[in-house]
Amino acid sequence: MLNTSTVTIFRPRRWRTGFRRSMVLTVFALTLCCLPFLKIVPQTWSAGFFAVGLTFLASVMFVQLRQLIDTRAEGRVHHVLRTLAEQETDACFFADSSGKISFANSVARSRFGAEPGGRLDHCLRSLFANPPAILLRLQSKALGRGSAREDVANRDWVIPVKSTWLGGDLFFWRISPETEQRWKSVAIPVLSLGRSDVVVGSNDAAQRLFGRPAELSEVLPHGSQREGCLAPVRTKDGDRSAVVSTLRHNGAERDLIILPVSGDPTGHSGVSYQNLPVPMMRISRHGEIEEMNSPAARLIGEDLSGKASISDVMQGLGHSIEDWLARTVEQDLPPQSEFLRLSRKDQEVFVQVTLSKFVNDGRVGLIAVLNDATELKTLEAQFVQGQKMQAVGQLAGGVAHDFNNLLTAISGHCDLLLLRHDQNDPNYGDLVQINQNANRAAALVSQLLAFSRKQNLRPEVLDLRDTISDLIHLLNRLVGEKVRLVLSHDPILKPVRADKRQLEQVLMNLVVNARDAMPEGGDIRIETEVLLLDQPMARSRATVPPGEYVTVKVIDSGVGIPPDKVQKVFEPFYTTKRTGEGTGLGLSTVYGIVKQTGGFIFVDSIPNRGTEFTVFLPVCCTPKAQAPTHSEMQPEQSPRQGEGVVLLVEDEAPVRAFATRALRLKGYTVLDAASAEEALRLLEDKNLTVDVFVTDVVMPGMDGPTWVRRALETRPDVRVIFMSGYTEGAFGETVPEIPNSTFLPKPFSLTQLTEAVFQQLS
Numbered sequence: 001m002l003n004t005s006t007v008t009i010f011r012p013r014r015w016r017t018g019f020r021r022s023m024v025l026t027v028f029a030l031t032l033c034c035l036p037f038l039k040i041v042p043q044t045w046s047a048g049f050f051a052v053g054l055t056f057l058a059s060v061m062f063v064q065l066r067q068l069i070d071t072r073a074e075g076r077v078h079h080v081l082r083t084l085a086e087q088e089t090d091a092c093f094f095a096d097s098s099g100k101i102s103f104a105n106s107v108a109r110s111r112f113g114a115e116p117g118g119r120l121d122h123c124l125r126s127l128f129a130n131p132p133a134i135l136l137r138l139q140s141k142a143l144g145r146g147s148a149r150e151d152v153a154n155r156d157w158v159i160p161v162k163s164t165w166l167g168g169d170l171f172f173w174r175i176s177p178e179t180e181q182r183w184k185s186v187a188i189p190v191l192s193l194g195r196s197d198v199v200v201g202s203n204d205a206a207q208r209l210f211g212r213p214a215e216l217s218e219v220l221p222h223g224s225q226r227e228g229c230l231a232p233v234r235t236k237d238g239d240r241s242a243v244v245s246t247l248r249h250n251g252a253e254r255d256l257i258i259l260p261v262s263g264d265p266t267g268h269s270g271v272s273y274q275n276l277p278v279p280m281m282r283i284s285r286h287g288e289i290e291e292m293n294s295p296a297a298r299l300i301g302e303d304l305s306g307k308a309s310i311s312d313v314m315q316g317l318g319h320s321i322e323d324w325l326a327r328t329v330e331q332d333l334p335p336q337s338e339f340l341r342l343s344r345k346d347q348e349v350f351v352q353v354t355l356s357k358f359v360n361d362g363r364v365g366l367i368a369v370l371n372d373a374t375e376l377k378t379l380e381a382q383f384v385q386g387q388k389m390q391a392v393g394q395l396a397g398g399v400a401h402d403f404n405n406l407l408t409a410i411s412g413h414c415d416l417l418l419l420r421h422d423q424n425d426p427n428y429g430d431l432v433q434i435n436q437n438a439n440r441a442a443a444l445v446s447q448l449l450a451f452s453r454k455q456n457l458r459p460e461v462l463d464l465r466d467t468i469s470d471l472i473h474l475l476n477r478l479v480g481e482k483v484r485l486v487l488s489h490d491p492i493l494k495p496v497r498a499d500k501r502q503l504e505q506v507l508m509n510l511v512v513n514a515r516d517a518m519p520e521g522g523d524i525r526i527e528t529e530v531l532l533l534d535q536p537m538a539r540s541r542a543t544v545p546p547g548e549y550v551t552v553k554v555i556d557s558g559v560g561i562p563p564d565k566v567q568k569v570f571e572p573f574y575t576t577k578r579t580g581e582g583t584g585l586g587l588s589t590v591y592g593i594v595k596q597t598g599g600f601i602f603v604d605s606i607p608n609r610g611t612e613f614t615v616f617l618p619v620c621c622t623p624k625a626q627a628p629t630h631s632e633m634q635p636e637q638s639p640r641q642g643e644g645v646v647l648l649v650e651d652e653a654p655v656r657a658f659a660t661r662a663l664r665l666k667g668y669t670v671l672d673a674a675s676a677e678e679a680l681r682l683l684e685d686k687n688l689t690v691d692v693f694v695t696d697v698v699m700p701g702m703d704g705p706t707w708v709r710r711a712l713e714t715r716p717d718v719r720v721i722f723m724s725g726y727t728e729g730a731f732g733e734t735v736p737e738i739p740n741s742t743f744l745p746k747p748f749s750l751t752q753l754t755e756a757v758f759q760q761l762s
Contacts, residue, residue, distance in 0.1 A: 034053075350377040352372075403441075468487065
């Protein structure tokens with residue numbers, strides 16, 4: 001690590017004095033103070049000389065003190081600048097106007113061998129042909145503007161160089177020698193040209209084909225040909241024919257795609273794309289398909305050159321394809337891909353479409369490069385399906401709890417009525433029908449798994465208020481008793497176009513993640529509003545185009561996400577949960593669904609404060625429904641009489657009323673409580689004898705297993721019956737840890753309840 005004393009940061013020298021000057025002033029001040037005591041001056045002048053001497057001495061001390069303060073402050077600035085520069089991934093230098101380096105970060109030292117005292121232009125000789133001219137030009141601009149930046153072309157690529165004037169004689173330099181090439185990962189040869197068609201860069205595919213040409217004429221010996229037509233090109237293996245097209249044109253800079261094809265290298269100017277091995281289409285700026293090559297025709301199913309628009313051939317973008325084309329034409333952005341579905345009737349085919357703008361004789365058009373993405377989308381659909389089934393497994397238990405409480409009360413009170421009516425009673429048949437249908441309704445809980453069946457996903461126009469309202473009851477059961485859902489809707493919310501089941505999957509995954517982030521409980525807020533963007537909004541690695549959007553926010557107050565992990569949350573198989581608790585596909589599924597719908601999703605998180613997921617869905621322009629059915633019968637036994645004291649703890653009043661009456665009817669003494677806390681207060685009476693606890697498992701406040709453990713500390717011989725609308729497996733190892741306990745699932749009949757108590761007591 002460099003010593004901070006090697007850095008010289010300019011500061012105004014208003015309070016700076018040299019050491020010799022300070023000593024001279026100090027001696028002069030002391031001399032003036034001593035003259036009256038040496039009796040060299042008249043007695044009447046003594047006081048004046050002494051006062052003047054003290055004034056000089058105080059002034060010198062003040063200046064020295066201020067200089068000490070400035071020096072310490074400057075040292076802190078040194079440390080901050082050095083720390084910031086060391087953290088940069090680019091090469092950073094501090095140098096004076098002559099180029100003498102006072103500080104270089106670790107990247108600059110390892111990449112250029114820079115050291116304090118060395119010269120900046122000497123360090124950059126390996127990078128640029130004429131470093132002094134470049135440095136002088138940028139330094140002059142920085143003096144006038146405060147900072148200056150220039151993309152300097154070298155033999156391999158364009159390298160950004162930035163100079164910032166820090167004041168006085170000090171400049172900060174940032175150089176990015178390892179800047180990623182725009183077309184590096186593209187498998188098609190691309191040459192980047194500067195002024196006078198000088199080749200300033202080439203990707204790996206171009207270097208394998210052409211080597212490292214200095215000028216375009218070395219590749220195109222006959223000069224530029226007409227856009228999209230065959231031209232003779234010179235490769236390392238000899239002359240060949242290739243199609244030349246402009247991918248990007250920005251001022252004097254151009255990016256050319258040069259794709260060799262097999263055939264006669266004569267280069268007739270009217271030859272089309274037919275021989276290209278990559279599916280490609282030439283499209284007008286308005287979307288008409290002007291020409292497509294053979295691979296594209298095979299992918300689409302037929303040759304539609306001059307017969308159709310791209311919007312007739314593809315769909316599924318989520319927003320207007322015409323708007324996408326217009327943005328590509330009007331904005332000079334790097335090529336961006338979108339996943340679309342082809343309008344083929346024989347099979348489902350997905351394609352990744354990359355649009356690039358080109359100019360042909362002054363006329364702007366588009367080239368679409370197609371890539372078959374059917375396998376990728378199939379895997380994505382499998383991910384969605386797997387995640388849906390995992391969520392539904394939790395969801396079914398939550399909804400079952402509510403359904404089963406209701407059905408327990410209905411069938412239980414029906415059992416009580418049946419005990420007071422014999423088969424000759426005219427109402428007996430009606431009561432039997434109620435009882436049987438209540439039992440059949442219990443079987444509907446299992447039909448929740450139909451939600452996870454593989455279905456054709458169809459987008460429709462939705463009002464998010466209705467969608468969330470339909471889902472909120474299921475979400476409430478999914479999050480459990482400790483978490484509360486809070487809704488906030490925009491009163492003028494506009495519709496969106498999306499697949500309802502996919503959107504429900506998005507909401508469920510986000511809510512489940514929020515729940516898992518709050519193990520101690522809390523509030524989850526779901527907010528919707530309409531947002532109008534007048535200009536593009538850049539966030540994270542995405543840019544949201546201008547337009548009207550409906551935003552859905554899912555906000556929790558949980559543990560948050562560390563800053564270094566925020567960018568990874570949408571990656572497949574990435575999870576912060578323990579093994580077995582998550583697949584790592586939840587948020588990647590959410591991202592895929594939102595992207596497929598034409599929307600965007602962003603995450604903001606502060607550790608220990610909470611996380612906010614925001615989904616942007618394009619505004620569109622009406623909703624839809626569903627229905628299930630099944631049945632199941634259950635045999636009844638004759639209830640047996642018993643005796644003993646039962647403490648019944650149940651938070652649902654209808655269930656508690658039925659169970660109390662049923663047990664008393666069969667001879668048991670029943671003490672009932674609406675909560676665990678109330679039950680423990682009853683047990684404080686030492687004279688109270690209880691033979692069996694009958695308790696719900698999930699209740700507000702203290703749950704069943706917790707209060708039972710506490711009660712068993714003083715009453716270890718009491719038997720326990722847990723009852724719940726959840727399945728027994730939902731409680732893991734909780735229930736088996738409690739001795740002398742059994743489980744009674746809801747809904748249960750009068751006979752099942754009294755038989756369970758009888759078995760425990762016997």
